[in-house]
Amino acid sequence: MAKYTFLTLLLFCAFLTYSQNKSPLDNIVITSEKGKTAVYANEKGELQVNVSPADVAKYKAAGVVHYSEFGAKGDGKTDDIDIIAGAHAFANMHRLSVKADDGATYYIGGKVRQVIIQTDTDFGKAAFIIDDTEVQNRNASVFSVTSGLKSFKLENITSLKRNQGKIEASLPGPCLITVTNAKVKQYIRFGLNQNNGSSQTDIFVVDKSGNVDKNAPIIWDFDQITEITALPIDEKPLKITGGRFTTIANKAESKYTYYNRNIGIRRSNVLVEGLEHRITGEGDQGAPYGGFINISDCSYVTVKSTILTGHKTYSTIGAADKPVSMGTYDLSANRALNVSFVNCSQTNDINDSKYWGILGSNFCKNLLYDHCTLSRFDAHQGVANATIRNSTLGHMGINAIGTGLLLVENSTIRGRSIVNLRSDYGSTWQGELVIRNCVFVPADGKPFSSALISGSYSGQHDFGYTCYMPEKITIENLSIDDSQHPGNYQGPAIFTNFNPEMTGDSYQEKYPYVKTKEVIMRNVTTASGKPMRVSDNAFMFKDVKLVTGQ
Known part of the structure; x- marks a missing residue:
């Protein structure tokens, strides 16, 4: 007697601060009848997966399933998304790993079909073409790494x-x-x-x-x-390896309709290693992206030895009814803890301003860059503790607000400052900043009056919290390559002019800024030979204690 098993998968779309949607429940019917192993969609669009009893035994004995065994063509033209989803659904049920076929090219069109990954997956040397030119649901991840555990x-x-x-x-x-x-x-x-x-x-x-x-x-x-x-939290690690992914970019109107056609990670204890993502087909207009690797509502995630691509920057009319460049990302982390990017790089020039900075994050804790070469690190709505080490940051540098320890060490920063405290969120860091054993090349070597720490704070806007500058800043063994500087250059400053209107006691902050108490500087050198200064705004930083020397 044939046995029928019904598997209901809850599909989560990517959580982003600008979009929060959930796709409906999707039923995948898995059967084990005599006959051919096959995957097809019924008239309602639901997947029917039949795996013959002999194949069930074979796959369980091997401990792995391949896309080709379920009927994937891998010819770069046939849309294989149903087959891929069906193979993973069967693997999830029987706790089997999944292996793409080396040499195959899997085409994924714009239909609504999310692949749920709950077991180790090796994309290997296979290629995946994700075509975003005609997408039915831009909010749905292509692959969603989820837990079988329920909240x-x-x-x-x-x-x-x-x-x-x-x-x-x-x-x-x-x-x-x-x-x-x-x-x-x-x-x-x-x-x-x-x-x-x-x-x-x-x-x-x-x-x-x-x-x-x-x-x-x-x-x-x-x-x-x-x-x-x-x-x-799943205690057993889940590993995703390999894969050469190419996104054919959308050509939608340039406005804040984010595309989340990505690998969404919604499970804790995950390693992504050896993946590559490239982008083609970017034209004169396009909607922004919410991160090809999109990490949300989870902890203990590492992205390792992965190659990414920055997206072309498009502009639109913002909330203030003025033109604004839209943030668009290949990496994204939201409500995520203990997320590490190790030995990651990008295909395009990290100093090319045509491409937006590669990472955006919100509500995260313990973010790490280690041995990365990327255009930007960014924490929008706060990070608690962040570390950038052994890395090179490009034209958009390090942007952050948050709490705890912000540590930058053994790294080269080629942005306009070493750390930009984001002014749109109050230029706030409630904690400590340490810059150690670093090289700073202001504006990638262009003539520029540099400051190590930039930001802006008028004291007239309510951000919903008290805004702080780092209470203590330690700068050790820093080399500043400011050899290319403008003619009126007076030397690098520790702080940019955070509030040009604050020039005396008469200026009143409605929402006072808690300023830095102490800056410790040891062995800071400049290529220009000009000494460090505190700031162009001497009044604002007059109470900062500056400790120099050994």
């Missing part, structure tokens, strides 16, 4: 405190906790992309007993909680 709401937790060490909850094991207070708005953006802010949000990891991981602490006081959920 659940926590009851009886009505408030939280910053740096709270434990929550009182009954948990099955280590969990990722996400908490929201919709009654409080933060990150109330200022400038051309102004908005009304985001609901107060925090995300952290607890063990089975509810103890909070001290390396990623709770960073806000929650006087009220409107939603708090726990997602169990």
Whole structure:
């Protein structure tokens, strides 16, 4: 008697600050009847996957399935997305790994069909063409790496405190906790992309007993909680390797209709290694992208030895009714903890301003670049602890706001400053900044009056939180290549002029800026021979204690 098994997969679309949609439940019917192993879509668009009993036994004995075994053509012309989705659905059910066929080229068109990955997947030397010229649902990831574990709401937790060490909850094991207070708005953006802010949000990891991981602490006081959920963390690592992906870029109108045709990672404890992503077909217009590797609502994710591509920058009319360049990303992290990018690079010139900076992130903790050569590091709506080491950053440099320790070491920075504290979110860093053993080439060697730390703060806008400059800044063994400088150059400054209007005590900040208390500088050299200065705005930084020498 034939056995029928029904597998229901919940498809998640990418979480981004500018878009938050969920696709409907999608039923995949898996059967094991005599006859041919095949995948096809019924009249409702649902997938029917039949695997013969002999093939079931064979695949389970081998521990792996191949796309070709389910009927994938791999000829670069036939749309193989249904076959790929069906192969993964069967593999997920039986906990088998998946292997693409080396030498194959899998074409993926614009139809709605999401591939759910829950087991180790080796894309190997196969090529994947993702055609975005005619997409039915731009919000749906092509591949979604998910957990078989289900999230659940926590009851009886009505408030939280910053740096709270434990929550009182009954948990099955280590969990990722996400908490929201919709009654409080933060990150109330200022400038051309102004908005009304985001609901107060925090995300952290607890063990089975509810103890909070001290390396990623709770960073806000929650006087009220409107939603708090726990997602169990998969203890077994999931590995995704290889694959040569090419996106044929969309040609949509240039406005904030983000495309999320990507690999969405929604599971903790994942390694992506050896993947390549390229982009073709970018024309005179196009909608922006939300990251080809899009990491969200998870922890312990590493992207290693991966080659990426910066997207062409398009402009639109922003919220302030003025032209604005649109952020568009090949890497994205949102509400994610302990995310590492190791030995990653990009195909296009990291100093070519035609291409937008490659990473965007929001609500993250413990982000790492190590041995990376990329155009930008960026934390929009806050990061708690970030490290850039052994890396080279291009024309958009390091942009961040947040808390904790921002560490830049053994790296070369070719942006306009070493660290830009984003002015649209209050140029705030509540913690410490350390710059150690680095080379700074201002504006990639173009004539430029450089400052190590840039930002802007008028004190007249409410961002939804108190804004801070790093309380303590340590700069050690820094070489500044400012040999190409303008004629009126006075030497590099520690701080840019954060508020040109603040020139005396008469200037009143409605929302006062908590300024840096101490800067420690040791062994800072300039190619121009000109000495370091504190800032063009001597008044604003008059109370900063400057410690120099050994």
